[in-house]
Amino acid sequence: MSTISAAISISAAAAVVSRPAGRRRHRGRATFHCSTSAAGERQALFSRIAPVYDHLNDVLSLGQHRTWKRICVSWSRAKMGDRVLDLCCGSGDLAFLLSQKVGLYGEVMAVDFSRQQLHTAAYRQEQRWKLCYKNIKWIEGDALYLPFTDCYFDAVTVGYGLRNVVDKSRAMQEIFRVLKPGSRASILDFNKSSSLFTASLQSWAIDNVVVPLASGYGLTEEYKYLKSSISQYLTGEELEKLAKEAGFSVAKHYELGGGLMGNLVATR
Ligand SMILES: C/C(=C\Cc1cc(O)c2ccccc2c1O)CCC[C@H](C)CCC[C@H](C)CCCC(C)C
Numbered sequence: 001m002s003t004i005s006a007a008i009s010i011s012a013a014a015a016v017v018s019r020p021a022g023r024r025r026h027r028g029r030a031t032f033h034c035s036t037s038a039a040g041e042r043q044a045l046f047s048r049i050a051p052v053y054d055h056l057n058d059v060l061s062l063g064q065h066r067t068w069k070r071i072c073v074s075w076s077r078a079k080m081g082d083r084v085l086d087l088c089c090g091s092g093d094l095a096f097l098l099s100q101k102v103g104l105y106g107e108v109m110a111v112d113f114s115r116q117q118l119h120t121a122a123y124r125q126e127q128r129w130k131l132c133y134k135n136i137k138w139i140e141g142d143a144l145y146l147p148f149t150d151c152y153f154d155a156v157t158v159g160y161g162l163r164n165v166v167d168k169s170r171a172m173q174e175i176f177r178v179l180k181p182g183s184r185a186s187i188l189d190f191n192k193s194s195s196l197f198t199a200s201l202q203s204w205a206i207d208n209v210v211v212p213l214a215s216g217y218g219l220t221e222e223y224k225y226l227k228s229s230i231s232q233y234l235t236g237e238e239l240e241k242l243a244k245e246a247g248f249s250v251a252k253h254y255e256l257g258g259g260l261m262g263n264l265v266a267t268r
């Protein structure tokens with residue numbers, strides 16, 4: 001088994017409380033199968049784009065996505081020595097930022113159900129020299145069945161993940177469950193803007209820049225999904241409501257990038 005594969009645990013390294021649904025054993029290693037076809041399609045989509053995901057994010061947002069991710073992590077209030085979760089971690093951008101916030105004696109659990117995304121994340125971790133990055137655990141798991149005990153984390157971040165899970169309400173309830181009382185969830189994503197101008201600009205950019213450029217990599221349909229997923233997403237107000245229904249005491253959604261993006265900050 002390569003060192004990269006060894007770095008990825010199948011919901012085994014964490015405080016696993018129950019065997020997550022959808023997990024079957026295959027050739028001695030648990031492999032991750034999603035509980036619905038929609039989830040399976042998304043898992044496959046993000047695995048297909050994994051090789052060019054980071055590159056396209058940098059090109060398509062002119063590097064701005066890194067600023068939005070730094071804000072998301074900062075607003076989680078993760079601090080030195082904390083135990084934190086980066087949910088839907090993908091290639092690890094937020095996990096690396098959290099790693100620096102919590103330091104070598106802190107702990108970052110980074111969960112994603114795409115093994116290819118986790119492979120990219122573990123490879124990037126190997127390529128970087130900062131000692132603190134050794135505090136990251138890559139875990140193949142489902143945001144809807146988190147393998148952690150209640151009140152386990154001091155902060156949770158979700159970067160461009162909540163919009164992609166098939167059951168947003170259950171995901172928000174799982175985030176609430178694994179957070180310690182008084183701790184924060186910081187959830188970054190595209191903003192489903194009520195401004196006609198902003199919504200039109202966002203839609204125009206995706207139709208005329210994002211999808212045509214992604215088509216050059218044979219990923220037309222994958223990046224067309226981006227637009228449909230935003231149209232089916234929740235507004236800032238609806239995200240605040242979803243968080244309060246999950247049990248969060250405080251929830252506030254802030255627009256970023258001129259309203260193109262948004263970040264929900266919810267306190268348990
Ligand atoms: C990091 C970003 C998006 C991550 C992301 C999320 C998804 O749900 C996807 C689904 C399917 C394919 C890809 C993704 C995906 O990459 C945000 C930045 C990257 C965006 C792809 C670019 C968005 C461009 C803005 C609409 C306009 C930017 C204007 C200005 C240059 C800041």
Ligand SMILES: C[S@@+](CC[C@H](N)C(=O)[O-])C[C@H]1O[C@@H](n2cnc3c(N)ncnc32)[C@H](O)[C@@H]1O
Nearest residue numbers: 046088089090112113114117142143159160164
């Ligand atoms: C757009 S990427 C975001 C990656 C990273 N957080 C970032 O900010 O770049 C969305 C990620 O969510 C993951 N994902 C979607 N649904 C999931 C689920 N139910 N459980 C775990 N991961 C999921 C996908 O595999 C993908 O890696």
